[in-house]
Amino acid sequence: MNQGLQSLGMSPQAAGWVEAGLGIGSAAVAGAVLSKSVDQTITYSKLSAASYDNFATNGVKANQTVMQTPVAQALKNEIQAANPNLPQSAVERFTREYIESGSGLPQPGIAAQGTVLLKVVPKGESVSPYTGYWMSPQQARAISSMNPEQVGQLLGLPSAQAANILKNGMDVYAIMPKVGTTPSVFVSNVASTTQGKVAMPGGAQQVIVPNRSLWTTPKPVNLITLHPPGEK
Numbered sequence: 001m002n003q004g005l006q007s008l009g010m011s012p013q014a015a016g017w018v019e020a021g022l023g024i025g026s027a028a029v030a031g032a033v034l035s036k037s038v039d040q041t042i043t044y045s046k047l048s049a050a051s052y053d054n055f056a057t058n059g060v061k062a063n064q065t066v067m068q069t070p071v072a073q074a075l076k077n078e079i080q081a082a083n084p085n086l087p088q089s090a091v092e093r094f095t096r097e098y099i100e101s102g103s104g105l106p107q108p109g110i111a112a113q114g115t116v117l118l119k120v121v122p123k124g125e126s127v128s129p130y131t132g133y134w135m136s137p138q139q140a141r142a143i144s145s146m147n148p149e150q151v152g153q154l155l156g157l158p159s160a161q162a163a164n165i166l167k168n169g170m171d172v173y174a175i176m177p178k179v180g181t182t183p184s185v186f187v188s189n190v191a192s193t194t195q196g197k198v199a200m201p202g203g204a205q206q207v208i209v210p211n212r213s214l215w216t217t218p219k220p221v222n223l224i225t226l227h228p229p230g231e232k
Contacts, residue, residue: 059191
């Protein structure tokens with residue numbers, strides 16, 4: 001099964017997380033029920049302590065050569081289009097952050113009408129109107145089958161967010177292109193991250209949305225139906 005997941009483009013480490021989340025690999029049977037709450041308490045304490053340290057992504061280094069690539073230039077243009085008055089220094093900073101969040105250079109694409117993108121957030125939290133980090137429904141459903149600790153690992157989350165998901169669970173929000181638009185998106189795999197003594201392997205596929213003005217307001221949805229909670 002792990003080899004099959006790798007054949008779909010997942011790294012061995014990411015495939016291992018998905019396999020564990022589906023209850024297939026050895027990780028799925030490791031540990032007893034009695035030790036689960038103790039393990040989660042230890043993990044939560046570790047994440048909480050690390051939240052005071054600096055967060056770092058270990059992805060592509062956005063050096064001068066990378067920043068001159070067509071994909072970097074396209075990202076800059078989309079960020080500037082969304083925020084015409086944004087200083088050039090800020091445009092450069094956001095471009096670097098998007099690039100460095102991935103383990104490889106993001107691949108550009110176009111979101112057709114009807115495209116749905118999702119975001120996982122700690123339960124009870126809202127979605128920033130500016131965040132550009134989203135994922136496909138398929139990736140979100142794979143994540144939903146994992147335990148909270150694995151979610152934080154695969155998404156390479158900052159420790160505070162990972163701790164909140166571990167403690168409270170998660171909500172899912174959806175956006176779609178506004179009528180008459182076909183926004184640009186950029187796809188990459190989440191890079192590994194470090195924060196204090198906490199290391200997250202990353203590996204999930206992310207869809208970067210640099211121009212949120214072309215997308216609808218995020219709405220909470222049921223992950224299976226993609227409808228608002230309570231709606232069939």
